Amino acid sequence: MLAADLVPLFQRELELCRVASGQNVLIFTDPQFPYPEYAQAAFAACRALGANPYLMVGTSWGKLADRLVHASWCSADLILGMSTVPRGIGSWMYTEVHTAALHAGARALMIQEPLPALVRMMPNEEVRRRGLAGAALLQAAREIRLISADGTELSLRKDGRKAMYQCGIADEPGRWDHWPSGLVTCAPLEWSAEGTFVVKPGDVLLGLWRHAQTEVRLIFEGGKLRRIEGGADALALRSYLERAGDEGAFRVAHVGWGTDPRADWSQVGMDSESKYGTVLLALGRNTFDAPAAYCGMGGQNASEAHCDICCRNVSLDLDGQPIIRAEQFLVPELA
Numbered sequence: 484m485l486a487a488d489l490v491p492l493f494q495r496e497l498e499l500c501r502v503a504s505g506q507n508v509l510i511f512t513d514p515q516f517p518y519p520e521y522a523q524a525a526f527a528a529c530r531a532l533g534a535n536p537y538l539m540v541g542t543s544w545g546k547l548a549d550r551l552v553h554a555s556w557c558s559a560d561l562i563l564g565m566s567t568v569p570r571g572i573g574s575w576m577y578t579e580v581h582t583a584a585l586h587a588g589a590r591a592l593m594i595q596e597p598l599p600a601l602v603r604m605m606p607n608e609e610v611r612r613r614g615l616a617g618a619a620l621l622q623a624a625r626e627i628r629l630i631s632a633d634g635t636e637l638s639l640r641k642d643g644r645k646a647m648y649q650c651g652i653a654d655e656p657g658r659w660d661h662w663p664s665g666l667v668t669c670a671p672l673e674w675s676a677e678g679t680f681v682v683k684p685g686d687v688l689l690g691l692w693r694h695a696q697t698e699v700r701l702i703f704e705g706g707k708l709r710r711i712e713g714g715a716d717a718l719a720l721r722s723y724l725e726r727a728g729d730e731g732a733f734r735v736a737h738v739g740w741g742t743d744p745r746a747d748w749s750q751v752g753m754d755s756e757s758k759y760g761t762v763l764l765a766l767g768r769n770t771f772d773a774p775a776a777y778c779g780m781g782g783q784n785a786s787e788a789h790c791d792i793c794c795r796n797v798s799l800d801l802d803g804q805p806i807i808r809a810e811q812f813l814v815p816e817l818a
């Protein structure tokens with residue numbers, strides 16, 4: 484019976500992504516993907532729209548680095564990625580083949596959250612508009628400053644780096660997006676983070692896939708995370724980052740904010756990254772670029788780690804202008 488709910492839902496999403504008659508849609512998944520019904524629903528939805536669906540199932544430990552993957556991804560109109568492969572680097576979005584496919588004219592949509600999240604944050608125009616306005620503002624900025632009553636005081640430079648937004652819609656060539664999501668982010672210069680970032684109990688350590696139970700203090704000098712202070716969560720985070728075995732795990736990947744008021748903070752996942760007015764600081768890999776406007780980050784950090792940290796009640800300034808206070812946007816077009 485699940486198909487009765489899923490197929491119309493996927494059809495609506497693919498219509499938003501402008502899937503049309505004759506387009507080639509490549510569905511990519513792996514045997515350990517926890518929602519195998521998504522590929523079937525996407526396949527049926529493509530057929531209902533007159534598109535040509537193809538299904539590629541790789542191994543659950545693949546690197547997506549061979550010629551077959553490259554040729555097929557670069558030849559697709561739309562890639563629907565339903566996989567957490569390769570594990571450890573924020574999945575396939577940070578792979579070279581993904582960037583190559585986007586530059587070859589494909590668009591790509593990630594779908595790997597539980598069904599209630601897909602429904603809860605079905606893309607809408609409000610989240611798209613807020614994301615686009617935020618990305619334009621962030622792209623033009625040069626300095627990001629984060630402040631909180633709990634002791635966060637962190638500055639980062641992003642001179643020349645682009646900014647991106649996610650709204651759950653991949654509707655133009657060269658654009659990647661993730662259904663569901665609502666956020667604005669960018670990759671600051673890797674040497675630039677300076678100061679302290681405080682993670683409070685109840686904030687989300689997405690790399691550990693849980694809410695923090697204890698305070699964690701991250702101290703940056705010259706872009707490098709020099710100290711991780713705190714109790715059990717600090718130990719776990721340090722262990723996660725050390726496991727990558729590279730220096731980039733201790734540098735910032737991306738910084739930004741959530742744009743979707745429908746996100747549920749009790750749910751760990753894209754709800755955490757998307758919650759309206761919250762601030763996101765990620766560590767590790769950020770080598771993702773895309774030719775579409777306000778998509779991709781152009782980062783230089785090729786770490787094997789990627790950990791998003793999503794926090795409540797953090798203030799954010801761009802070039803000295805207050806943008807977020809108490810999870811509210813002070814710039815009218817971002818609200």
Ligand SMILES: [Fe+2]
Nearest residue numbers: 573765790791
């Ligand atoms: Fe991230």
